[in-house]
Amino acid sequence: MFAIGEASRQSGVGIETIRYYEREGIVPKPERAPNNRRMYSAHDVGRLRFLKKCRDLGFPLADTKTLLSLSEGDGEDCRSVKELAELHIFNVREKINELKRLEAALSELTANCDSGNVSCPMLSRLRTD
Template sequence: MIAIGEASRRSGVGIETIRYYEREGVVPRPVRAANNRRLYSEDDVGRLRFLKRCRDLGFPLADAKALLELSHRDDDECQSVKTIAERHTAKVREKIEELQRLEAALAELTRNCSDGNVSCPMLNRLSR
């Protein structure tokens, strides 16, 4: 059993994030030592690593929790996992489209900029 600092180091999840996951019921509360310090098992660290990977891929916490729960089931939940991943992929594509529109708008605004102007065309356009 290890302390929260070591669990954080091994999993790559910050201490405050670990505490947040515990409060929100994303991971089970750890056992406590006689001095009331949290103690984590290798399984706990594995859960934290799993959640970190999910979050690194941009999954919302609710989906990361659902995937974690599915990973601990005995039956084959591949279709459920696929559904969650496809839904997330669609959201990622929407964000990419939104960012491309933003990039085009910024490019149009900056296209009119030139060094040495007394009045900045971009600021004038933003003011309208």
């Protein structure tokens, strides 16, 4: 059994974040030592690592919670997992496209910007377009 600091180190989830997940019901309340400190089993730590990986993949916390219960449930509902993941991929692709659009617009706006300019072409475009 590990104290919260060790659980944090082993899982990569910050201490405050672990307590936050507990408050939010993402993870079950852990056992407490007689001195009231949280004690985590290897299984608990594994769960935190799972959460960390989902978050690193960009899943929203709510989805992450769903994935966790799919993972710990009886039958692994692979279809639900796939649906969730593919919706997420779709959102990621949308965000990429949006950012590319931004990048192009910004590049174009700054193209004629130079320190020698009396009046800034980017500012004029922002004002007048």
